[in-house]
Amino acid sequence: MIVELIHTSLARGLDGGSGYTVAGRTGGMPAAMSEALSRLSGLPPAWSDATLEEKILCAFRRVECAGQSLSVLSRIAPSGMDYTGRANRLSHHRVIDARVMSESDPAALLEDDALWRQEWVGAARELSGGILPVRLARDDAPLHTWEREFGDAGFAASVLDVIMKSGMGVWLVVPAMSKRLRLAAELMSLMPQKQRWQFTFATRPVAPGSESSVKICFVDEREPELAAHNSASAWIFRVGAGALAARPTGELAQRARHGRDHEHVNANQSAPKVRENIQWSPPTTLPATREQDVAGISQTSAKPRQSIDQTHTHTHTHGPVVIQVRRVAMASASSGVWKWFAVAFIVIAALLWFAVQSGGAS
Amino acid sequence: MRVGVYDWFMSLHLSLTTHPLFRESRVLMERVHCPSCRVSFAPSEVLFVAEDARLVGDPVAGPTQQLRFLPTRFDVGGAALDPEGARCTRVACPRCRIEFPRAMIELPSAFISVVGAPGSGKSHLLAAMTWGLRRERARAGAFMVDTEPKLNARLHRDENILFGAPDSNEIVRLAKTEIAGDALLYRTACVKGKDETLPLPLIFTLHLGAQSAEDIASSQLDNIQPATHGASLVVLYDNAGEHFLPGADESAQPVTRHLSQSRAIVFVFDPTQDPRFRAAVGMSENGGANIRQDLVLTETFARVRHHRSRHAADSLDVPLILVLSKADAWSKAANIDVSVEPYLPSGGLDFAALKKMDRTLRPLLEGACPEFMTAVRAASSRVLIVPCSALGPCATGDVGGDVGAGVGVTRGAGVRPSQIRPQWASVALLASLPLEVDAIQNASLWT
Ligand SMILES: Nc1nc2c(ncn2[C@@H]2O[C@H](COP(=O)(O)OP(=O)(O)OP(=O)(O)O)[C@@H](O)[C@H]2O)c(=O)[nH]1
Numbered sequence A: 001m002i003v004e005l006i007h008t009s010l011a012r013g014l015d016g017g018s019g020y021t022v023a024g025r026t027g028g029m030p031a032a033m034s035e036a037l038s039r040l041s042g043l044p045p046a047w048s049d050a051t052l053e054e055k056i057l058c059a060f061r062r063v064e065c066a067g068q069s070l071s072v073l074s075r076i077a078p079s080g081m082d083y084t085g086r087a088n089r090l091s092h093h094r095v096i097d098a099r100v101m102s103e104s105d106p107a108a109l110l111e112d113d114a115l116w117r118q119e120w121v122g123a124a125r126e127l128s129g130g131i132l133p134v135r136l137a138r139d140d141a142p143l144h145t146w147e148r149e150f151g152d153a154g155f156a157a158s159v160l161d162v163i164m165k166s167g168m169g170v171w172l173v174v175p176a177m178s179k180r181l182r183l184a185a186e187l188m189s190l191m192p193q194k195q196r197w198q199f200t201f202a203t204r205p206v207a208p209g210s211e212s213s214v215k216i217c218f219v220d221e222r223e224p225e226l227a228a229h230n231s232a233s234a235w236i237f238r239v240g241a242g243a244l245a246a247r248p249t250g251e252l253a254q255r256a257r258h259g260r261d262h263e264h265v266n267a268n269q270s271a272p273k274v275r276e277n278i279q280w281s282p283p284t285t286l287p288a289t290r291e292q293d294v295a296g297i298s299q300t301s302a303k304p305r306q307s308i309d310q311t312h313t314h315t316h317t318h319g320p321v322v323i324q325v326r327r328v329a330m331a332s333a334s335s336g337v338w339k340w341f342a343v344a345f346i347v348i349a350a351l352l353w354f355a356v357q358s359g360g361a362s
Numbered sequence B: 001m002r003v004g005v006y007d008w009f010m011s012l013h014l015s016l017t018t019h020p021l022f023r024e025s026r027v028l029m030e031r032v033h034c035p036s037c038r039v040s041f042a043p044s045e046v047l048f049v050a051e052d053a054r055l056v057g058d059p060v061a062g063p064t065q066q067l068r069f070l071p072t073r074f075d076v077g078g079a080a081l082d083p084e085g086a087r088c089t090r091v092a093c094p095r096c097r098i099e100f101p102r103a104m105i106e107l108p109s110a111f112i113s114v115v116g117a118p119g120s121g122k123s124h125l126l127a128a129m130t131w132g133l134r135r136e137r138a139r140a141g142a143f144m145v146d147t148e149p150k151l152n153a154r155l156h157r158d159e160n161i162l163f164g165a166p167d168s169n170e171i172v173r174l175a176k177t178e179i180a181g182d183a184l185l186y187r188t189a190c191v192k193g194k195d196e197t198l199p200l201p202l203i204f205t206l207h208l209g210a211q212s213a214e215d216i217a218s219s220q221l222d223n224i225q226p227a228t229h230g231a232s233l234v235v236l237y238d239n240a241g242e243h244f245l246p247g248a249d250e251s252a253q254p255v256t257r258h259l260s261q262s263r264a265i266v267f268v269f270d271p272t273q274d275p276r277f278r279a280a281v282g283m284s285e286n287g288g289a290n291i292r293q294d295l296v297l298t299e300t301f302a303r304v305r306h307h308r309s310r311h312a313a314d315s316l317d318v319p320l321i322l323v324l325s326k327a328d329a330w331s332k333a334a335n336i337d338v339s340v341e342p343y344l345p346s347g348g349l350d351f352a353a354l355k356k357m358d359r360t361l362r363p364l365l366e367g368a369c370p371e372f373m374t375a376v377r378a379a380s381s382r383v384l385i386v387p388c389s390a391l392g393p394c395a396t397g398d399v400g401g402d403v404g405a406g407v408g409v410t411r412g413a414g415v416r417p418s419q420i421r422p423q424w425a426s427v428a429l430l431a432s433l434p435l436e437v438d439a440i441q442n443a444s445l446w447t
């Protein structure tokens, strides 16, 4: 059964409100689910000369709703003018069930435009269910889009590796005008069909760490949100730099370049394993204050932390970060206590100096 | 010998008095309200934002944000040092850990909420009013500057679209305010294990009196004393209209919680979305794209009462500035003249002109939208009605929008920047500022 929701700007929505509102949803959908899906409906503003196509956000996300985890496919696209004459967007969400997961994959479903509403006509209304057709990406083809955008399809394997190692999801910066959904679909074809539903993604920036965060965002290099972050941020990746600097050589990379057909060709060559020298590790570790740095504070119980420069050689603990702070009872330089110490010292020093001077003179 | 000692002492005195250690301590506010999540805290509880590039990831603010920490080490200048020893000056709320301008712990802040139904003209009004107060120092008797430009980025985006190219004839339009997912409007924080989507405020430093911007720039910011220089912060919010619709206030998205602290509420009433108002001033039908704006107002004040734990029957004394937007579309038909702005020749609001306008608009509204005026009366005991046009008289006419079509005034047509001439745009904001609110009180303008 299809469970879907359409969110767009209407003069009158299904729940009465106007403006961005629920235009249609599968009959009988619980209110909590309707609200959770509505919250996923925003379309981030794009760069000023983005084409309609480039503004589209396709995503596969997982959200919590009433203690349950929902797998949601969304296509959010600009959609003409609304009733106030302003640019409208239409968000179409589908909640995916086990049957669909067993026979289709997320990117392939999103790639079929026929499955997604481009516009909403008429009044808000309830939708009847139906069955979602099967859509599955081929897993034996070379990754042509990766090859075209990055010069080497093998990078898809390195990206997969980086994602697996990341604790919080990554942004992959892609060249202007890349087919971002195609990149996602090709990346998925490197995985067994079942695993593809573990692999949340979005084709526009979604903030890592938010409730709707994903494992990978394909971010156009012109995205305004990219500029808001430090380009050295540990979760932002560019092909040709950092962990994606070198061309990968593993088996998966070969498959990305040549497809499955070529596997037997390489069979008797000793195919190198997936690169192991990726030197990136999740950044969410809070170093405890170093004792030797804390001038004037008595011994703290915090152990000296390992140097950050060695992060790739030691494993990180992912648990909640504990901040160990000892406040120096407000006796910071900005409070007034130091002044009086200093003034008293100077006065005494001056008196002594004066005494010595006058003693010598007499 | 004696002279040598004296010189030595004087030079010591001089170097000491100018040394950061011995500078006058800053006057801090007793309590600060977080502009995003509304919690109040003492300045000593403020967290600092780590600057060292390696300290990325915060358990509450999110994995992409710099670490927030309670400082234990400071340099001689009083700046906090992060665990890696970098100097930190940016501060964040101890609860939601969203960054806010440091000036909030040094200057008093006035929170002003801009409220209204979807499409009523809030975003246009905000862009026009802030743009006006950036420029019209002499006329308005006050001016504003961004407290921290980086944090007002989304307003700059709107101002640039409307006012960035004043000679341009290319048609532009502001986007509808998103309800979620716009990183310039909202931030998600994981507070006590639960995700909350919180609004990012727009924060300005307001200087009353026609003191010049150069004076302010040349005086050391450190030395500005709130009382003597009349500086304070103005915290504004631009919500999506959908957030004010009945039933839209959720714990997961507490985006209208700022109503609880508002010094004044600017309610944007769009007369062109009211069928009876349209009829009363002889405008044509707009195809039923109307909204019950009285319900939006009632819902807003119900939330104010709720957040302030006030009894349902209490009349609130939160000043309500009722802005009748898009005056260019209806003022002529309603016989209202908005071409002369209500400012005194010497600068500052002309209360007599405000009062006159209020007296003209009131019967118009009472006649056309009695249910709305009933809601207004029940909402607040202090109401001031002002008209406003964010775009101005020339903006509609020849861009193909049919004047008098209301919401469809610029339906799909947008506006040419060269023709934008805001009228009465900054008045609502000026009238809601702390000093003015009291002055208006004395002028017995509130009714
Ligand atoms: N004629 C005229 N039209 C205006 C004026 N201000 C806004 N509008 C139009 O009114 C519509 C809504 O304006 P917005 O400022 O986006 O409205 P809003 O209240 O921010 O709406 P939401 O973001 O949906 O809550 C736009 O199509 C504008 O062109 C004005 O001063 N005159």
Ligand SMILES: [Mg+2]
Pocket: B122, B123, B124, B175, B176, B177, B238, B239, B240, B241
């Ligand atoms: Mg808006």
Ligand SMILES: [Zn+2]
Pocket: B034, B035, B036, B037, B038, B039, B093, B094, B095, B096, B097, B098
């Ligand atoms: Zn907060």
